[in-house]
Amino acid sequence: MPDHRETLYCPYCGAQFHKNQLITANQLKHVREAGLEEVREYALDEIQKMFKSAFRGSKNIKYTPGRRRPKRTVRPHYVERKVDTEFECAECTVKFQVYGIFGYCPGCKCENLQIYDANWANIKRKLSTEESELQRTLRHAYGDLVSTFEVFCAQRGKRLTDEKGNFQVLFDARKFFKKHGGVDIVDEIETSDLLALRRLFQKRHVFIHAGGEITERYVKMIPEDKPLLGTTAALSVAELETASGAMRHALGKLIKSMERKG
Numbered sequence: 001m002p003d004h005r006e007t008l009y010c011p012y013c014g015a016q017f018h019k020n021q022l023i024t025a026n027q028l029k030h031v032r033e034a035g036l037e038e039v040r041e042y043a044l045d046e047i048q049k050m051f052k053s054a055f056r057g058s059k060n061i062k063y064t065p066g067r068r069r070p071k072r073t074v075r076p077h078y079v080e081r082k083v084d085t086e087f088e089c090a091e092c093t094v095k096f097q098v099y100g101i102f103g104y105c106p107g108c109k110c111e112n113l114q115i116y117d118a119n120w121a122n123i124k125r126k127l128s129t130e131e132s133e134l135q136r137t138l139r140h141a142y143g144d145l146v147s148t149f150e151v152f153c154a155q156r157g158k159r160l161t162d163e164k165g166n167f168q169v170l171f172d173a174r175k176f177f178k179k180h181g182g183v184d185i186v187d188e189i190e191t192s193d194l195l196a197l198r199r200l201f202q203k204r205h206v207f208i209h210a211g212g213e214i215t216e217r218y219v220k221m222i223p224e225d226k227p228l229l230g231t232t233a234a235l236s237v238a239e240l241e242t243a244s245g246a247m248r249h250a251l252g253k254l255i256k257s258m259e260r261k262g
Contacts, residue, residue, distance in 0.1 A: 009109040011102035026078040034074040041071055085122050101144055103151035111155050113252055119148045120244050138235040142204040152251050170201045183257035185250040196242035203233045
């Protein structure tokens with residue numbers, strides 16, 4: 001996160017805050033403990049200097065400093081979470097690090113496709129894993145990509161209306177922006193790419209709510225997969241990549257539409 005601005009924006013919700021609020025309770029506790037150790041060392045040094053000075057030249061009193069315990073190394077009682085993304089905003093050039101899916105630049109609060117690309121790169125990077133772990137990682141990746149879409153749409157939706165949209169469902173989001181923004185976000189997406197995007201949302205849903213089983217509800221949304229009813233939904237890197245490209249197109253269309261409206 002940047003530290004050269006007095007006020008910043010939360011990369012997750014966009015709320016403004018003072019830069020001093022960046023420090024966590026665990027970090028503050030560690031700083032205090034380390035600071036107290038430094039103060040103790042300084043105080044002991046000053047006390048020794050005081051006694052040496054007081055008895056210097058005395059024939060009757062000799063001052064010999066006692067044995068001091070070694071300076072204690074103060075280690076944090078927590079482990080810093082490893083960041084996922086290092087990012088430089090094209091709008092304000094602020095450089096920052098962030099963990100997980102985010103939606104805003106903390107320097108200028110911009111929301112653009114560069115942020116979407118950073119989130120997608122983070123999701124894709126996690127797919128470089130052992131084959132035995134790939135399906136579990138893919139389940140998280142499908143969910144993370146839907147979360148990325150949800151964050152972007154929620155941000156834009158607030159500018160249009162006080163009505164809350166359901167952006168975890170693709171065609172609910174489509175209806176929302178048709179109604180309030182006059183734009184069809186999935187228009188001009190190739191049929192095969194749109195199918196991958198539709199499957200992304202529905203597979204994410206069944207893995208969260210139905211143990212991954214293709215249900216009647218799933219088939220209602222994806223009739224192309226009716227022969228797979230009752231089986232476990234298949235996840236793949238190729239499908240995820242295709243869906244990501246289609247999602248980028250949809251969000252780009254939304255952003256351009258709102259830029260034209262001012």
